[in-house]
Amino acid sequence: MAHAHKLEIFRGLVKFKSNTQKIWGVLVFLTIVTAVEVVLGIYKPESLMKHVLGMKGLNWIFIILTLVKAYYITWDFMHMRDETKGLRRAVVWTTIFLILYLIFILLQEGGYVFRVYDDGFIKRDF
Amino acid sequence: MSTTVANTGTEVKTWGGGNEPLKASYGKMMMWFFIVSDALTFSGFLAAYGFSRFKFIDAWPIADEVFTHVPFLHGQELPMIYVAFMTFVLIMSSVTMVLAVDAGHHLNKAKVTLYMFLTIIGGIIFVGSQAWEWATFIKGDFGAVQTKGGNILQFVDTDGHRVALRDFVVAGEHERVQQERKNGIWFVEEGTLPPYTVEEVVHGLEKHENILVRTQLLDEHGHKTVLSREESLKQLKNNGKLVVEGANLHVNEYGSPLFADFFFFITGFHGFHVFSGVVINIIIFFNVVLGTYERRKSYEMVEKVGLYWHFVDLVWVFVFTFFYLV
Numbered sequence: 001m002a003h004a005h006k007l008e009i010f011r012g013l014v015k016f017k018s019n020t021q022k023i024w025g026v027l028v029f030l031t032i033v034t035a036v037e038v039v040l041g042i043y044k045p046e047s048l049m050k051h052v053l054g055m056k057g058l059n060w061i062f063i064i065l066t067l068v069k070a071y072y073i074t075w076d077f078m079h080m081r082d083e084t085k086g087l088r089r090a091v092v093w094t095t096i097f098l099i100l101y102l103i104f105i106l107l108q109e110g111g112y113v114f115r116v117y118d119d120g121f122i123k124r125d126f
Numbered sequence: 127m128s129t130t131v132a133n134t135g136t137e138v139k140t141w142g143g144g145n146e147p148l149k150a151s152y153g154k155m156m157m158w159f160f161i162v163s164d165a166l167t168f169s170g171f172l173a174a175y176g177f178s179r180f181k182f183i184d185a186w187p188i189a190d191e192v193f194t195h196v197p198f199l200h201g202q203e204l205p206m207i208y209v210a211f212m213t214f215v216l217i218m219s220s221v222t223m224v225l226a227v228d229a230g231h232h233l234n235k236a237k238v239t240l241y242m243f244l245t246i247i248g249g250i251i252f253v254g255s256q257a258w259e260w261a262t263f264i265k266g267d268f269g270a271v272q273t274k275g276g277n278i279l280q281f282v283d284t285d286g287h288r289v290a291l292r293d294f295v296v297a298g299e300h301e302r303v304q305q306e307r308k309n310g311i312w313f314v315e316e317g318t319l320p321p322y323t324v325e326e327v328v329h330g331l332e333k334h335e336n337i338l339v340r341t342q343l344l345d346e347h348g349h350k351t352v353l354s355r356e357e358s359l360k361q362l363k364n365n366g367k368l369v370v371e372g373a374n375l376h377v378n379e380y381g382s383p384l385f386a387d388f389f390f391f392i393t394g395f396h397g398f399h400v401f402s403g404v405v406i407n408i409i410i411f412f413n414v415v416l417g418t419y420e421r422r423k424s425y426e427m428v429e430k431v432g433l434y435w436h437f438v439d440l441v442w443v444f445v446f447t448f449f450y451l452v
Contacts, residue, residue, distance in 0.1 A: 019228050019231075020225065020228055023221055023224050023225060023228065024221070027217065027218070027221045030217055031214065034210065034213055034214065034217070035210075037447075037451060038206055038207075038210040041190070041205075041206050041450070041451045042190075042205060042206060049347075049348070056348075059451075059452045062447050062451045062452055063447065063452070065447075066443055066444060066446075066447040069443050070440055070443055070444070073220065073436055073439060073440045073443065074436075074440065076224075077220050077221075077223075077224045077436045077439070078432075078433055078437070078440075079227075083148070083149075083150060084147075084148050084149050084150070086147060086148050087148040087149075087150055087155065087158065090148075091158050091159070091161070091162055094162060095162050095165050098169075099165075099166070099169045099173075102166075102169055102170065102173045103169070103173050103176065106173040106174060106176060106177040107173070107176050107177065107180050109177060110176065110177040110178065110179065110180025110181045110183075111180045111183075113180075113181045114180055114181050114182070114183050114184075117181075118184075123275075124275050124276070124277070125275065125277070125343075126273060126274055126277075
């Protein structure tokens with residue numbers, strides 16, 4: 001196990017010579033992604049503020065970049081890439097399925113409560 | 127690995143307990159399943175935050191206006207710079223951790239020691255930064271007035287820049303003193319009283335023609351609504367109830383009290399994870415220095431705490447996005 005690291009990232013586009021090199025490569029990538037997020041967060045380009053699927057386009061970009069970072073932290077820092085398929089699926093799919101369900105229920109209900117306030121059944125603007 | 131586990135002599139039999147279909151040791155697999163359950167706890171918190179935010183979607187505080195401070199750069203508006211620094215520190219300590227695990231695979235004690243040490247330092251810097259962030263958040267910045275309905279009224283000048291209460295309100299003589307355990311009714315105490323009363327804020331607003339009230343409500347561009355001069359005075363006189371400076375679990379000068387509640391709860395729970403991670407790392411660090419794993423010929427314990435440490439980093443990536451960016 002100790003020397004069986006898979007050294008490719010980006011689906012084989014980049015291949016590192018050693019595990020140590022791969023770690024630094026992933027750090028560089030994660031730093032770039034974080035820097036992009038911070039720059040976008042400070043300047044908030046007008047063109048990305050349009051609503052796409054009920055949310056600002058910029059927020060979708062942030063969420064996708066976060067999932068990208070989460071993937072590389074789990075796969076390369078936590079060595080998920082080197083685990084067996086069984087362990088990987090047991091951990092990743094269980095979590096993703098339960099979290100998607102949780103998010104769907106809570107955000108749906110949050111929107112409902114907002115509409116109850118908004119339609120004037122309950123007054124809170126005083 | 128096998129040296130740390132008592133052999134039962136049943137390794138060859140399929141159902142004898144020696145079978146490892148996932149090719150991972152018991153300890154490592156249980157760390158993974160603990161991480162799954164902890165991830166669900168954190169997503170519960172973040173989803174609850176999302177619920178409250180969708181509930182008040184037209185009046186939620188704008189994080190860029192709340193977290194603008196950087197240590198030693200007093201009075202400058204630098205949104206997100208400090209959180210970005212904290213994120214980088216945590217990712218960096220994740221890197222040193224994974225380098226320690228890698229050195230462990232090569233049974234290189236000196237390198238494992240060095241990298242574990244750097245990881246612990248990174249963790250301490252992060253927890254310290256978070257403490258500073260909390261202190262700044264609790265202390266507050268501009269001050270605001272809470273209305274009867276629990277909404278927050280902030281103050282801006284005619285150019286839209288925020289104005290602090292201390293810049294236009296004059297504190298008078300207060301008859302009311304803070305109730306402490308040692309005076310008044312025995313064993314009853316209360317929190318710090320606000321430095322101004324609502325009447326003093328009204329006087330201050332009347333005297334300064336260029337100051338307007340800003341409500342929590344967001345307009346279609348995502349900016350907060352600024353009231354006209356007459357409406358400002360009317361709103362403050364009719365509805366102003368309590369002067370608020372800073373934030374605690376009940377009131378919050380930045381907007382909805384729920385924002386502060388979730389800030390304390392989520393970053394607090396994450397900070398507690400970082401703190402316990404640092405403690406566990408220190409224990410493992412001493413084991414490495416004492417040569418426990420050297421004698422065991424396996425650094426798998428470093429790998430297990432490494433998993434936990436990376437998980438803490440992983441959670442922060444999500445907290446960073448949903449609390450500070452989105």
